[in-house]
Every structure is written in C-alpha cells, then in structure tokens.
Amino acid sequence: MNAAQPSALPSAEVILLTRREVAAVLRVSKMTVLRMVARRELPVLRIGGGLRFRRTDVFGLLADYRADPRKPQHYGDT
Helix, strand or coil, X not given: CCCCCHHHCCCCCCCEECHXXXXXXXXXXXXXXXXXXXXXXXXXXXXXXXXXXXXXXXXXXXXXXXXXXXXXXXXXXX
C-alpha cells in the first residue's frame, strides 16, 4: 500500500506547532522553548531544518505541570 494514500495515514490527526506557537501557548519565550527541548522536557521533531512540536505533547506537558508545578517533568522521548 502506498504511504501517500489516505487510507494508509493514521486515524488520529497530528497537529504540529512551530516554536513560536509553542511559546505563545506556554507563555514563555522562544529561547525557553529551546531550553525545554535541551532538558528533554519537551519532545521535538526536526523537519526541513525547522523544529515542530506535536500539539498533544505541548498540552501533555501543561497537564504534567498542573499535576505537580514544583517538579520539572521530563516528558517523552523522541
């Protein structure tokens, strides 16, 4: 089956965000987003020389911080 055919795509829609969009959602600077990636707190995809973030990972990180805001989370592996 050809991967380009719609039936071969995953059933769940994956929404990717830019670093600027993630910074806006988290209300932090773009540099802080890079620091979070470096500390492996936020999984990242490198696509075409740019960074992209799964929306589910970003909101999962927010949920983790709400659960225990005192403790930094190391969320996911990429």
